[in-house]
Amino acid sequence: MRWIYITFALLAGAGLAVQAGANTQLRLSVGNPLKVSLFSFIIGTIVLTVFVFFNNRIPLNSDFLSQTSWWHWTGGILGAIYVVAVIILAPKIGVFYLFGLLVVGQILCSLVIDHFGWLGFERRPINFSKTVGLLCLIVGLFIIQNSKN
Numbered sequence: 001m002r003w004i005y006i007t008f009a010l011l012a013g014a015g016l017a018v019q020a021g022a023n024t025q026l027r028l029s030v031g032n033p034l035k036v037s038l039f040s041f042i043i044g045t046i047v048l049t050v051f052v053f054f055n056n057r058i059p060l061n062s063d064f065l066s067q068t069s070w071w072h073w074t075g076g077i078l079g080a081i082y083v084v085a086v087i088i089l090a091p092k093i094g095v096f097y098l099f100g101l102l103v104v105g106q107i108l109c110s111l112v113i114d115h116f117g118w119l120g121f122e123r124r125p126i127n128f129s130k131t132v133g134l135l136c137l138i139v140g141l142f143i144i145q146n147s148k149n
Contacts, residue, residue: 023040
């Protein structure tokens with residue numbers, strides 16, 4: 001069963017690279033990264049609305065509002081910032097380098113979140129192998145950035 005999760009994660013990651021290209025190309029027509037991001041989120045909202053509508057296991061009620069903290073809603077804000085950043089940065093530094101930087105940022109932040117058990121995650125302390133893995137990513141990025149085309 002684990003291979004299904006790994007495959008899904010790999011496909012989702014590949015989808016992010018394709019999304020960067022699609023949104024960057026859409027920017028050429030629309031001209032503004034904020035408008036492109038808005039259109040991207042509108043389409044995503046429509047798709048998710050259809051999924052929720054046809055999925056009977058998802059209850060539609062407002063009880064969840066009283067059970068959430070303000071910071072639980074920051075995921076949408078961070079998602080919007082991410083999409084705008086990718087639209088702006090992909091043509092400037094290239095998709096490969098951009099996603100390398102994004103992965104390093106994600107891994108670094110994930111290490112800290114896991115180490116302290118923040119955001120409701122189980123505490124998983126930073127260890128030597130995790131630190132070496134992060135350093136390998138950073139060295140790889142340095143090689144990528146300094147390579148000749």
